[in-house]
Amino acid sequence: MLQRLLFGLIAVTSLTLVGCAHSPQQLSPQPKLTAQLAPVGHGQPVVVRVVDGRTSQALGTRGGLYPETSAITVSSKDVLPKLQAQAEAAVRLLGFTPTPNAYNAPQLTVTLADLKYQSPKQGLYVTEATISATFRADVNNGGRRYSGRYGASLDQRFGMAPNQETNTKLVGDVLSDALTRLFKDQTIGQVLGQ
Helix, strand or coil: CHHHHHHHHHHHHHHHHHHHCCCCEEECCCCCCCCCCCCCCCCCEEEEEEEECCCCCEEEECCCCCHHHCEEEECHHHHHHHHHHHHHHHHHHCCCEEECCCCCCCEEEEEEEEEEEECCCCCCCCCEEEEEEEEEEEEEECCEEEEEEEEEEEEEECCCCCCHHHHHHHHHHHHHHHHHHHHCCHHHHHHHHC
16 A cells, blocks of 8 residues: 555656756757848948847746746857848848948947747746847948837747747747848838948
């Protein structure tokens, strides 16, 4: 009798721990520009810089009973080169020529200002998450300056705790949406082209 009771207690404890504890996830999202852009430039050089303005590389946690063990992170080293490539591709689509350095060339700085992953603090199971991304654009062309903030968010419900692949795709989708909103701002192309 004692053996069965002990076995039952171990089985319940094991199931509970599976539902409560999540391992950390290091995501490697693939942001992509998702819209066509109307060309406004005529091949002029533009210096394009992408920087990480986040205060932390952690987006948040996956929740559960032990949220401190379930951090979700996106490394600057991983995401910045991808964002740089997409920003340069967008500048080309706008009709300009991205260049690493050119004297008196217009400058576009794209800053990843914020990237968050929030799941409910209460409860043992992760059933939903809100993912958000914010970019800031700073354009400098001679004496003319322009700045804007562009955000996107996604509320996602889950039947079970999302794995690393799912979270990577969701974060990538939100980054893509926010980056596309930035480059769809026609004022950026106008200021770069003046």
